Amino acid sequence: MANFSAADVKKLRELTGAGMMDCKKALDESEGDVEKAVELLRIKGQKGVAKREGRDASNGAVVSLIEGTSGVLVELNCETDFVAKGDRFVAVANELAAFVAKTSPADIDAALASEIEPGKTVQQFVDEANAGLGEKIVFRRFAQFNDGNYVNVYMHRTDPDLPPAIGVMVELDGENEDVAKGVAQHIAAFGPNFLSREEIPAEVLDNERRIAEATAREEGKPEAALPKIVEGRVTGFVKENAVLEQAYARDNKKTVQQVLNEAGVKLVRFVRFRVGA
Template sequence: MATVNMADVKRLRELTAAGMMDCKKALTEAEGDFDKAVEILRLMGAKDVGKREARTASNGLVAAKLEGTSLGALLELNCETDFVAKGERFQELAAKVVDHIAATKPADVDALLSSELEGKSVKEHLDEANAALGEKIEIRRFSLLEGGYIASYLHKSDPQLPPTVGVLVQLDKENAEIGKDLAQHIAAMAPKWLSREDVPADVVEKERALFEQMTRDEGKPEQAIAKIVEGRIGGFYKDFTVLEQPFVKDNKKTIAKVAQEAGVTVQAFARYKVGQA
């Protein structure tokens, strides 16, 4: 039996993103032949793709693509570990797919997966990455914004890893400075809706019931409860709607006020953080 060189194990792991024990096993089976070990790992990966379907892919990255200034695409591509997420092959796949989204404008994830990219379906590209990298690779979601002026921002929480937060924001007219400021604000403050009118009625009613119970539990006078609850609903809107949030650079102004002073209207946004709803 050939002695396994640990330097080759390390090199094989860096090339394929496979686990250390799998790399060692492949090199042993290949009797130290590096290229043969690569093929063994690829074969092992292809056989295991189906088994990985039930596993959780909670790592990954967010990628963005702008076509000019009036179209933007945002993609969350997931894997199982940050080791794979920071790998060149995974990041190249994300860049290829987000470019494809911007070019073809698919209706939803299913349409994206079945669409053709370089002679194969996007799903086939994911399956190949699955096999080669040894992890579940999946597209969780994507967004497209078109029209007006689109700005984007990608945030890295760790300089060694790819971006894990991404934002697109759509203005009615071009203003690069405000677009950048608002995209960074949205990345930091994590709003869920653009305005209070966009918050689903059932969400508002659920919050109202919660605040009412909370206020009663605090022993507030019955005649004051309705007013206190409405005040707390107002606070909810300030926390979770873009236009009512205080601007991170000047918390004396709301985003609505900042946009008004800049002469622009915020029309839409998309914000993804890897692994979060």
């Protein structure tokens, strides 16, 4: 049995993000040499990448990068919150955000197939992180706004010890930091799915009408009152799901649309990422 301390195990975990038992085994094999243990974990990690494919990567981080009128939001997933809060994991996420900002890939598949450095694809880069951190790492998704409008973000930590788990990026047709931040915070809290009523697909609204009518009939509502009841419930659905029609988080006497109108700006689009959702 090699001679190493609990502090050595802790140091190795912080350096690699590997599990406690894996760190103990590596220190045993390296006879307590932390640097050799790091190498052993990297080697074993590369061999274990395929074995981790079926694991659940529901933890992670959302990171952002704003450069002038261009903004990027990235979600990177891992298996445990221990790895998620590590500097190495967050550094990988930030490198991916910088790559997206620089190359503007069409979608996640195009991003993974692109070279992040000569001879190395993004997928290979993620696999190396997978190996080095000892967990399944997944570059799940990204969003990029770069049409020349004003862009800002709000990043929310659900746990003060972990990186942001919710990220919202908004694009306005004019610069207004306070309104952008306020609307982004509102979206983070309420999670709307659409910008406006007009953006909700017709089939979604038709389905809500069917559900509302069936529910009203089940409740025994009068036949003559059904049209009004149905439309009222559909309107309620729209207010729950279209951000412009929602009551503003900072002042529920106004809608988000009214707040934007008073500020003289338009919300062009938004994106909201929540880790694992």
